[in-house]
Amino acid sequence: AQSVTQLDSQVPVFEEAPVELRCNYSSSVSVYLFWYVQYPNQGLQLLLKYLSGSTLVKGINGFEAEFNKSQTSFHLRKPSVHISDTAEYFCAVRSFGNEKLTFGTGTRLTIIP
């Protein structure tokens, strides 16, 4: 079975400060990992994904994430946030041989001016 844990349900950050959104996963086999963003009143949009290769993955809007197999983590980071980054962020995992995408409960990022 595969699962995802997003430890923080809400993260407030001052504008232009760095941010890290945490994601840990569980799977008995190798995995593919994803971060999606949901802006208010919109559907989910893919930010970035890890399939293989370099453990540091760069996505859209200046976000990046690092795959850490030993810690089973895939934390999302941005060095300087903007008001427009206010949204809910979802981590998702898909195990090798399993076509189902399992999502975490989401982290609401609030940017403080």
Next chain:
Amino acid sequence: ETGVTQTPRHLVMGMTNKKSLKCEQHLGHNAMYWYKQSAKKPLELMFVYSLEERVENNSVPSRFSPECPNSSHLFLHLHTLQPEDSALYLCASSQDRTGGIDTQYFGPGTRLTVL
């Protein structure tokens, strides 16, 4: 229109009503999905269609009935719903659900309220 569209965006219905949610994808994909998004809970996969054939049904109550007439359109027919069915219903599509790691593209969702 580009991407994945859903109509209506908002729907309020009584428990005895019958309504349908519509999803259309303009990406040339072969697989389509229905998800339920409730507050404080992970997205729940409800149904998966691949090449218009239902390939997964995650123990969804029969009051939800999906239909996929072609690879571009997906419907979710609703009847005799319960208040706990109130949620955001998201449609997604991907190139293929078999082989490869295909990205799922999501629509904006339909906000359903059951009174």
